[in-house]
Amino acid sequence: MSAATKTRSHSGRRAASAELQLRTVRELRAITDRVLRIAKTAGMPETEVHVDEVIDALTRFANNSIHQHVAEHGLTVSLRVVVDGRTARVTTNRIEGDAIRGAIESAASLAASQPRDPGLLPLPARQNYRAVRRFSSATAALSADSRARAVKNTCTLAETRGQIAAGLFSSGQSQSVLANSRGLFAAYRQTQAEFSVTMQQGSATSWAKGNASDFRAVDPMALAKTASEKAARAENPTELAPGRYTVILEPAAVLDLVGFLFYDFAATAVRDQRSCFSGRLGKPLLGENISIRDDVYHPEQLGAPFDGEGSPRQPVILVDNGVPRNLVYSRRSAKKAGTRPTGHGFALPNEYGEAPMNLVIGGGKTSVEEMIAGTDRGLLVTRLWYIRELDPYEKVMTGMTRDGLFLVEKGKVARSVRNFRFNQSILQMLKSVEALGPSRRATAEESFEMVVPPMKISNFHLSEVTKF
């Protein structure tokens, strides 16, 4: 440990260890109190303030060595004023001197520049929140050396097996507080660790990834071994003809595809007629074995128990046995719809309204191994890539398979095959789910983390094949 890292800064947050510590909630409350006091002095009738602090570190490796290794610490203050039916937001990471007063004046000036908004609601009053515990002191204290040693073990495994490893090991801690001039105060902190690895053998690759609040729930060596073993099986892929296939999607593939539905559950999206659920609520749309809810309190989820306006997040059943039943609402969209907010609003002002950020897709009891054993001919899909929307109402998505695509024949993984492009409606896909595995927290690259099951799906449309 260097002498300099033992030095405490004026903020007191430069800890005695090599790792930094978040400010206390009391310190953040002092910032929000100061902002609200200055705003009141400046004549602002209503003011809301978010303070977000993040301490993150990330160790990135490729070609069996560390090539990028970074650490960051930042705090931002984001404030919103409401003046005469108008609102605007200013965000800054400068909190010293007159910076806050300047930000408040800027927000007031922005707000005054626009027409009055008759639908703008007054700030909410004090709320009660359900407690969540998502902070691991051990994860917050994870050092650069500890991450580097785990990476070194992964690289050694790769070298031993004649493979090349690439990936990352990150750890971080963050906190948010939200306060307003009507007495609302909400605070949340969490830690998060993530390990992701791609193993390459010859021209073949495979991949595995874990993410959790506590780094001890992520096993880098187990993930590295999974990727390594699949990479070995992925060598020398053969080419299959495009067409409709039975596919077994591992959880990461399900997450990245079904995750694209999240904004369709927003009441604002339905009102704007850009949701695939427009005109379809209450009607059978998906298979009876598909149920989806949003639940920030699920033990494998992360995230604050309040939304961008300070409304408490509520669990919401979105799809019940194939029937889309409910949407999520901000305070504004709830008022327009004559219902209660569900606690899913984004920080105002914004044009998108709200969205569920903690999707949980109901699972089943069929393991991936059992799905394989019960498949006469199909494909086992590790991961999907570069997914984009083709048709927003039928929810047709395109993308590629990546990092391990295997032909299943007569109940066994037969061989590796070249990657396909897919053009597939998510709605049609969720009518064709033959089997579901147990749901668990999944992490990939195109959607944020959710709790999803592996799925066996018939008639999945693979339209073209690539060269590897």
Add this chain to the structure above:
Amino acid sequence: MWDYCGHSLDVARLRGATYADVRVMHLRQSDLTTKSGEVGTLGQSESVGLGIRVVVNGAWGFASTDQLTREGVAVCAAQAVSVAKASALAKKEDVQLAAEASYVDSWQGPCQKDPFEIPLEAQIDLLLKADAAMRQVKGVTLTETDMQFRKIDSWFASSAGSKIHQRRVLSGCGIVATCFKGDAIQKRSYPNSFGGQHILGGYELIEAMDLLKHAPQMAEEAVALHSAAQCPEKKSTLILGGSQLGLQIHESVGHPIELDRVLGQEANFAGTSFLTLDKLNNLRYASPIVNVVADARPAHGPGLGTFAYDDEGVPAQCIDVIKDGEFRGYLSSRETAHLIGLERSGGTMRTESWNRLPMIRMTNVSLLPGTWTPENLIADTDDGIFMETNRSWSIDDRRYQFQFSTEIAWEIKGGKKARMLKNPSYSGITTEFWNSCDAICNADHWVLWGTPNCGKGQPMQTMGTGHGAAPARFRNIKIGTAFSNE
């Protein structure tokens, strides 16, 4: 700012760094949107901080801080050194940097009208008028408009003696009309989709785009698409409009030539590249009329990839990427240059912010103009399809197989633009596609398009890139697969 730069470099050196560079950045941003006649987002943000990159024991470390005090930046520099020492636990080779002179300079990008000085009332008024003009058209169900402005000041200093200040003002705007009818959603965007057009420049862009003039046409086309014929599935001649061709360049030329991807450094996330090192000067990438450069120099135009120095202090350059159809060059950095036999970096290291590590990024990767006019190109095409304005884009992780769809297309029959087509798409293999190019329009129709949202790296960084393109023609292209059920 220079004091913070110098002090952090001193601390890094004292603690054992053999090389260090530091960036203090001050980023200001203004975001304004409207939706269906109401103001949506209205906000401004600023962020200021310092990031320092060091080499210790032959390995990299990076740390950043928003504590702009002598004590704060010293702690940050010491942390970067600690991180580098940890990196050395799992290194293969020592970092090797290509030689580069040191520079002391200050540069400001082009900006005729500072958007932060334009009254916000005027900006909101313009967007609300454009929004209203689209809603005048019967059948339109959703209208959206946006403006975004950024002002980025950076102070770069290195242990080799460079001290470079740059200011870049970036501006963008766009409008979108959407029509939901029956069981389909159609939309039209101007001047481009996904945020519109973006340049290195000021409010003069907004005035030049003339959003009000184009708003009714976008709305009418969004409604008309519902009555248009479905784009057929077949092999056909394809003419791409400039903005779509810009994205085609981005995905199938710009990303494959990033040397960090080629070397496997992005293998776990963004992917690798089919352009392995053996292909340099040994691959017919495209037909002989195709010339692509990566040009960051101000002389190339006010693109999102235009600057005077990159974020490791290397002056802006023009690199031949494809010369007369042959593959000639990668995007490189000081660390990777020697791997392709270069004595000097190509100057393409860029960072999103003070708290992110610079990485190899596209600058302005542009297709140089040809000799045709759009009128002559269509007149010379007996049977084909003209596609315009991107709707979706996707390409595999080695950049071989791609599929794009656009918002709108028109049949070309007997040398004339004929009926409108909905749900157009095309797909192919990168080198086969570029080798099928047989006509490129001239400089009068060449536009330096801005892609403001290119994501890469972990932690993810969003970067703006420029892509000059004029409409071009491609033969025997697979059309319509995206919306086929077979």
